[in-house]
Amino acid sequence: GVFTLTEYLSSARRTRHFPYIVVLLDNFTTFRETFLGDNAVLHMDQAGKLLSDLTALVREGQAVGIHLVMTVDSWNVISRYPALLNAIGLRLALRQSDEVDYTYIGMKGREGMVVPPGRGFMGGASVLEFQVAIPASPRAMPEEQEHSDVESRRAASLAWLKAKFTGQATGPRPEFDQPQVPVEWLSSEEQTASLSELCCQLKASWPHEPVSTVRSLPDIVPLQGLLALSSDADSGQHGLHCVAPIGLDDRDLLPFMMAVGSDSPTFLVAGPARSGKSTLLLSIILSLASRYPPNRVRFAVAGLRRSPVWDIAGLPHLFGNVAKTATELEGLLERLVVELDGRQGEGGWPPATMDDGRQTTDDGSMDDRRQTTDDSNSIVHRPSSIVRSEATIVLVIDDLEELLISGSNALQMLFEIGRRGRTLGLNIVAAGLTQELSRSYDQSIEYLRRGQTGFLLCPNFREDGDLLNVRLPIMSHRAFPAGRGFFVHRGWTLTHAATPLREGLDIEQSVKAWVGQIAKG
DSSP states (O other), X not given: OOSSHHHHXXXXXXXXXXXXXXXXXXXXXXXXXXXXXXXXXXXXXXXXXXXXXXXXXXXXXXXXXXXXXXXXXXXXHHTTOHHHHHHOOOOEEOOOSSGGXXXXXXXXXXXXXXXXXXXXXXXXXXXEEEEOOOOSOOOOOOHHHHHHHHHHHHHHHHHHHHHXXXXXXXXXXXXXXXXXXXXXXXXXXXXXXXXXXXXXXXXXXXXXXXXXXXXXOOSOOXXXXXXXXXXXXXXXXXXXXXXXXXXXXXXXXXEEEEEETTSOSEEEEEESTTSSHHHHHHHHHHHHHHHSOTTTEEEEEEESSSOGGGGGTTOTTBSSOOBOSHHHHHHHHHHHHHHHHHHHHTTOOOOXXXXXXXXXXXXXXXXXXXXXXXXXOOBXXXXXXXXXXXXXXXXXXXXXXXXXXXXXXXXXXXXXXHHHHTTTTEEEEEEEEHXXXXXXXXXXXXXXXXXXXXXXXXXXXXXXXXXXXXXXOOOOSSOOOTTXXXXXXXXXXXXXXXXXXXXXOOHXXXXXXXXXXXXXX
16 A cells, blocks of 8 residues: 555556645734634634644645645744644745744844845755745836946945945945846736736646636525435435435535434524525425425425415425414314324334434433344344334424414414324424524424524524524624525534525426426326
8 A cells, every 4th residue: 555645646556646735824824813813713622623633734734745835924923833833844934024033944043134025045954045936927127227226236335335444334235236126116916917827828838637626515506406416216215214405515515415304303494584494494395395205205384474385385295285374373283183193093103213323202302212232232223114104294384483473372282293293203394583583482492492403594693503502613704695504413514505496487486386397296
């Protein structure tokens, strides 16, 4: 085997080359103030992990062909992190404001030493002096101006020599033979344009394949394309659970799969107004309905204000009509009670087992007693021989906070049905405003929060994670686009939710097109 990229590149058995990677970190001082300082945007433990990862990259990256190039205004800034400073192998120093700072590269500075712009020193066994190359194309200095400049510097040098003989000289001797740096005659705009032209020339003359771009989460994730990326075989890999893509995972930009009933029987979607809550609910419904027939999954749906979920009327998977008021929701919940009574009379379903082996309990909590084999401690899932005759029912409620001010009995019914239904194939997916849900002490809201599973869209504050008992990271100050947020289940995953919007159609037309397509099979 090989242990370094250099050995790999020299190996005769290689089939392709992995490129060297150069990470550029310009202005470590600002980086420190933003992420590591006392007023940094990261929490202390996250800042510590970031610094640890950066140090590991400097210390271990060279062995795998990853190099970090970093600039800093002053050595004093980076000297506060001795582990990082000691891991830096090659140190370059340009003109320093304090002669003492040259000691960081093993060089003793001299008082009054003249260091022109771009002149630097490289530390090592012996200090080497160098001049930084200029990427911009230089512009020739006018001959008469160059002659005048040289003559004036020569006169200044002679004046210094005369003063030295009389003991009146101060400072170092002015040099008149120092070449003028042509780029000083270029404006910043001209330098940028020249550098851009140079990059275009390099690109045009490059004989190899271009480096693949670093992809990032798009602002819009069409559900139609997401379903195409997800293999139909995936739907059969999770046994009794219904699994469907609901967005893109930030880590690998692959479809993010939601397993109904596997993560938790309750799923809470929270976010501010116009953050994409209703759109996410639609994507969950349409994604599951596209992958599973009505005998595998059914939906009981309520939209308590004018909601896009109203437009799924006609979906063959619906359990009753879409409820549009709190009163209609009560009627829908009563039908669910009858359905659960029938299932319970037939012996019910086995207790739902989570992916880690924990079983669900009637009060909404997780039973830490895991199913194991008789002769070992290994975790096992329910036997595949168990077949549920009824379809999984997903109760979907949009604008959940409306129940808090309606005075309806629906919240109490929701709490009781949720506790009963979790062992009878009922799952609840509810969406509401983060602020309203966070300050509610209603037992039904507490029950939904207890599962600690859901989607926090466009969080405004780090404390929004308290709704699902998770510590959110401090992201950039720019606001998330609608549909972006954190999937929460035993931690968080940055995800962008899919949208059922189709090209050239509004949301209502798109949903109706989805319903018609699914109804046709």
